Amino acid sequence: MKILGNVIDDQGRCTHYSNKVDTISIKFKCCGEYYPCYKCHEENANHKIQPWNKEDFDEKAIFCGVCKNELTIREYMNHTNCKHCNTLFNPNCSKHFHIYFETDNNSTCIS
Template identity: 55%
Template sequence: MTKQKVQGNQVDPYTRCTHYHSTVDIIAIKFYCCNEYYACYYCHQELANHTTSKWPKNQWNERAILCGNCHHELTIHDYMNASACPQCESSFNEKCIHHFHLYFDT
């Protein structure tokens, strides 16, 4: 498996950044607008030279979520219905559901 490059501010090997850095903040999201992985929405806002666009519902089967622990890529749909990585079973931050509207056309 090829390790994906994750953009962001002070991104660690688990895809955590200066904005989100708890032990469960281990996902990166591929942004629809640029097809690049970022550690979080705020990193994209700070570093990208374009406006953000959200993933449309008809593309939620795209692999756009990266587990920072094992680097397995999940589809958006699978991520939205998981509390942990299906590959390595590392827990995801359950509070991320409150940010879905920033990334996905909900």
């Protein structure tokens, strides 16, 4: 999987988010490209971010940099770890869900 942006390692960490738990990349609806974070997208893409609609939450749009498997948006938003390798997701990423996904209260998945 090709991850665009300011990537600093083979697990998808970037110059903006490089903690141990920062291992997922998101496929952006607007361009279909994977980036580690919205800041990487803003700095490297020539268009605005378009969040995924709730109707798209079964789309595979999350890439685990540890096991290299894709997850659906729903699987990612409704779990704290990767279903394939059990790697913990950064809990602070939920603060940015409203940038990437249509949400209720900016943090939870609309089922």
